[in-house]
Amino acid sequence: MHDHTGFKVRIDEVLVRLADEEEAALLGLHVELSPLSEQLRRSLARGKRIRAAFLYWGWRAAGQPDCEGVIRAAAAMELVHAAACTHDDIIDDSRMRHGQLTAHAAFAASGQRSTALAMILGDLLMGYAGHVFTSCGLPGAYLARTGPLWSALLRETMAGEFLEVLRTDAPARPLQVAESLEVARYKTAKYTVERPLHLGATLGGGSRALMDAFTAYGLPLGEAFQLRDDLLGTFGDPAETGKSNLDDLRDGKPTALLALTAAAVDEDDRRLLAKHVGNPELGEEEAAAVRELMERCGARQRVESMIGERIARAAGALDAVPMPAEARSALRGLADTAARRTI
Template identity: 45%
Template sequence: MHVRNEEAGPLTLVQDTPQAVQVPAPAGDTWSMTAGARTRGTTALPAAPPAAAEVDRVRAAVHIALTGFLDEQRDVLAAMDPALLPVADEVRALADGGKRLRPLFAYWGWRATRGADATEDDAAVLRAVAALEFVHASALVHDDVMDGALTRRGRPATHVGFAARHGDGRLAGDGETFGVGAAILVGDLALVWSDELLRRSGLSPATLIRARAVWDTMRTEVTAGQYLDLLRAAGGLPGAQGALTVARYKSAGYTVQRPLQLGAAIAGAGREAAEVCTAIGLPLGEAFQLRDDVLGVFGDPSVTGKSADDDLREGKQTLLIALAEEATDDAGRRLLADLLGNPDASTADFDALRSLIEATGARARVEDRIADRTELARTAIAEAPFAEDARAALDVLAVAATTRTA
């Protein structure tokens, strides 16, 4: 069954038994997990091999679309001045990493809701959803600047890399300032290129108009979420609810909900599809971000590509921290105040913080919420009036997004 609600008009944005699954992963990534570790009466969809194979096909097609586009853009920048080539190469390095979750959710949002009269071809849709990777790259670069992060996916963060380039080239001025300025511009360029790739994807003008409604909302939300993150770091939006608000707008919405709605908009689906996408996307996006928070503190650096101390050193005010602060005593709160965000703290200090997070039950409570949010999303997927292959693929992605190790 396909979700088609033409009477409702174009897509309307809405605000608000275990089985092992092996998901093919990009090179250098660890992405295998067990589905359905906790259930609340939901009949879990089987992760059929064809669904996993299709996920892999889409990921490969997105890589090809990005590579071709970046090859062209590198030539454009080289024609301006060869000194711009490091900028092009940095965007490529950022776009080469990751699991392609956002394009995958968008593609399957399209596959789930397209009707027999669908006019857009598969290749054009794949190019369009690939543009989401540039939005993500932009957000990563800017986030690393604001957090003062040192690494990203096993390599220096963009501002760190350009600061080193400044020193290697014996350029004038302050290297750190140069690195931050260059990173801001790299992030801006990635955002510009996201628009260009979407526009040049081959989608029809009418489809592009529908897609832009979701696209613009998504980009506004992620930018607003970045500001809310800054505000929370400065003492605003306190407590667990503040952490969840930041997670929703900074990451959850543009990771699952809006990509799903983008695919549905490309398909020409209506209000019902938007509501189904929200029912799936909001809880799943939150679970994805909470998993990211846990990995940022308890992940294996050899798998995540970053030190497990980084989030603590940067002072990230995640739900883990909010719950630990609520549950601990005065001594624990002093420990958090002294060590969280302290650049001079040692690994032993951060081990003490990790012990506090464990002892207060904060980590267990976050894991419980991840399980609950994931199960809610999987229930919505199982009950969605979507094509069967789309439901199977979305269930595979839901498990992958929330039980990953990197």
């Protein structure tokens, strides 16, 4: 069985080396860039390394052996994630992530122009992602196969973020569950699961059948991952999750949880939702009333059911194509880790 802890250590080592190298390079340009190098290091110091694991096991599922080149390529996925989180935290004005100040909040605490500096950090992280991937040490012919996929990953991630912004706290029309899942698919499912698997498999020369199986596995699992994130964003314990359980409600995030609630309640309760959800001053008492409503109307349990359905669909997709037993076992384990987590 795959040791994810050991894998995470290897990814962390790549990212620490990158932070060391880039700190020296940035400070070599100018000493006043030290806050940027410090936040770069902090952005790379945390995470479950799930996206890196999916790229790695996409490679192994294609029949390729473990090697340092694919570890470095996999680490690039964590840079994409760090960049996306940095920009996402700016958009949402989220103050905490993994129990620490987000980049723009940390810049603000130091009396600096928080949004502008955090945007620069996010752009820098995305640029480093491409550099780490293309300089990973795997043969150039392997890397050349991934060009269209790399572009698709970035395009889809930005599209999901854009759609979420458009649909956040938009009172003009009722939010639909299908629209929420569409945001989840582009913002999370593809760049978290499907595209890392595709990149790994493509690097490794995987078959078209393997790619199709990874889509059938990755999209439902990625949606389950986001649905779990939505539940944690409203019902999670900040002491465990490391982030606020008020932000999604204050922002009026277009989650399936919210869409299901709005569709299931009567007019009086819908007015309560309209009053509290999307209110930037929402407090704990009002949030508790919204959570109680989500429980009472069955929306929370329905989201749990949707997660279970998607995990089952993802697990079944792995049986549709031949792959090494170790890869199949690891991917089944990752499915459970990704969608049943508490942080």
